[in-house]
Amino acid sequence: MAPAKAALLAGVVLLLASCVSSVALYCSAQRAAFDGMRAELSRTAAMAAxxxxxxxxxxxxxxxxxxxxxxxxxxxxxxxxxxxxxxxxxxxxxxxxxxxxxxxxxxxxxxxxxxxxxxxxxxxxxxxxxxxxxxxxxxxxxxxxxxxxxxxxxxxxxxxxxxxxxxxxxxxxxxxxxxxxxTQYLKHLEHLQRALWVGFVMALLMSLGAAICVYSYQRNAQAASAERLASAEALRRAHEELRQTNNDLEERVHLRTAELLVAYNATIEGWSRALEMRDHETEGHCRRVTDLALRMGEALGMNDDELNTLRQGALLHDIGKMGIPDEILLKPGALTESEWAIMRLHPEYAVQMLQPIEFLEPALDIPRYHHEKWDGTGYPCGLSGEEIPRAARLFALVDVWDALRSDRPYRRAWSHDRVCEHIRGLAGSHFDPALTEIFLDVVGEEQTDLPLAA
Ligand SMILES: [Fe+2]
Ligand SMILES: [Fe+2]
The missing domain is CATH 3.30.450.20 (PAS domain)
Structure with missing residues (x-):
C-alpha cells in the first residue's frame, strides 16, 4: 500500500475510534453528572423538609x-x-x-x-x-x-x-x-464539554502523529524493500556474469585443451613418421598397429580418454629405436647377440625420451612394456601375467600380428590363418590368454588373406 494511503487510513481509523470513545465517555460522564445533580436536588429537598x-x-x-x-x-x-x-x-x-x-x-x-x-x-x-x-x-x-x-x-x-x-x-x-x-445545570456540564473538546483535539493530534508515524514507517519499509530488490537484482546480475565468465573460461579451456591435444598428436605422428623414414622396412606399420589397437580398445569398451592414450602409445611404441644405431637398426642380415642386446634397449630409450613429457606419461605403458611376455620371459623388466599393463599386453598381440602379416626382405607375409594359429599357440606363454581370444575375434572379422602392406 502507498505510504500516503496507509497514513490516511491509519489517521482516519484512529480519529474515528478516538471520537467514538470520547463521545461515549462524554455521554457516560454527562449521565453521571446529571444523576449526581438529581440526587443532590433530592437530598437538598429532603433536608429542607x-x-x-x-x-x-x-x-x-x-x-x-x-x-x-x-x-x-x-x-x-x-x-x-x-x-x-x-x-x-x-x-x-x-x-x-x-x-x-x-x-x-x-x-x-x-x-x-x-x-x-x-x-x-x-x-x-x-x-x-x-x-x-x-x-x-x-x-x-x-x-x-x-x-x-x-x-x-x-x-x-x-x-x-x-x-x-x-x-x-x-x-x-x-x-x-x-x-x-x-443555566446553573448547564454550567455543571461545561467542564465536561471542555473535556470532550480537549479529548477531541488530543485525538486529532494523536491521529496526526499516528498518520505521520505510519507514513514514515511505510516509506522507510518501501525504501528498504526497493533497496533489497536492487541488491538482489545486482547479485543476480553479478551471478549471471560470473556464470557466463565461467562458461567462457571453460569453453576456452576445452578449446585450448583440444588444440593442445591436436598439437601433441601431430607431434607424436611426426615422430612416428620420422622413425619410419629411418626404417623403411616397417613403413605403414605404426599406422596399422594404431588402427588395430584402437579396434581392440573399442572391443574392450575403453572410453575416449583411454582410446586416445592407447593411440598415442601405439604410435610411439618403437620410438626408442631412434636411439639404435643405423648399422644395427638397418642391418639387412640377422643380428648378433650383442646387437640384439642393443636392440632390446629401445623400450628404455623410449622411456628416457618420453618420461620428461608429463602429458605422455599415461601413454608410456606401451613403449615401455610391449616386449614383455605373459610368462615373464620378455624384456626389459621380465614382468609376467597381469603385472604387465593391459595396454602393453594388448599391444604385444597387435605388434606381432602386424609384423607377421607384413612382407619382409627375408620372408613373405604370413597368411591370416597361419598368423592366427601362431598367435593362438602363444596364448599363455607370450600373450594374455583372455586378450588373445578377444584379439582373434577382432581380427577374425577380416575376410582377406592378402598381406596388409607391401
Ligand atoms: Fe619394439
Ligand atoms: Fe612394432
Missing part, C-alpha cells in the same frame, strides 16, 4: 399571613438553606388542592429583581399551573424525587428536587421543592 414545621404549615392559607411573625419564622430556615446551597435558586413549599398546585412558603424577597416582569416571590396560595409532573407525583404519592429534564415556568427554566412534607401524624401536607436554574 426537615426544617419545615408541617403542623404549622397547614395554617398558611392566604397571602395576608405573609406579614405575620409565624410566616417569617416558617420561612427563616428555608432562607438559610437557600443561602447555604449556592446552586439553588428557590426553596419553597407547595400543596395540592383539588388537583391544583399552590405555593405556600417562599423565602424569596418580593419584587422583580431581574426585570423580567414577574414577581420573584411566590405568595401563599399562588396557583402554579406550570407545575412539572415530578412535583405533582410527589404531592400525590409522598415519594420524593427530582425532574428528569429541564422544565420552564414563569420564572425561567429549572431542574428541581422534591421531598414530602408530613405532619406529626404522618399525613402528607405538601412538598418542599428546591429549584436549580437550568
Amino acid at each position: 426537615t426544617v419545615v414545621d408541617a403542623d404549622a404549615h397547614k395554617q398558611f392559607v392566604s397571602p395576608e399571613q405573609e406579614a405575620s411573625p409565624e410566616y417569617r419564622r416558617a420561612i427563616a430556615p428555608l432562607a438559610r438553606i437557600l443561602t447555604a446551597s449556592g446552586d439553588m435558586k428557590f426553596v419553597y413549599t407547595c400543596v395540592l388542592r383539588q388537583d391544583k398546585v399552590y405555593f405556600i412558603l417562599d423565602p424569596t424577597p418580593a419584587g422583580d429583581s431581574n426585570g423580567d416582569g414577574v414577581d420573584d416571590k411566590s405568595h401563599i396560595m399562588d396557583a402554579y399551573p406550570e407545575a412539572p409532573q415530578s412535583m405533582i407525583e410527589t404531592l400525590r404519592t409522598g415519594i420524593g424525587g427530582s425532574d428528569s429534564k429541564v422544565y420552564p415556568d414563569r420564572w425561567g427554566s429549572f431542574m428541581s428536587g422534591y421531598a414530602p412534607l408530613r405532619d406529626s401524624q404522618g399525613s402528607l401536607v405538601g412538598i418542599v421543592g428546591v429549584d436549580m436554574n437550568a
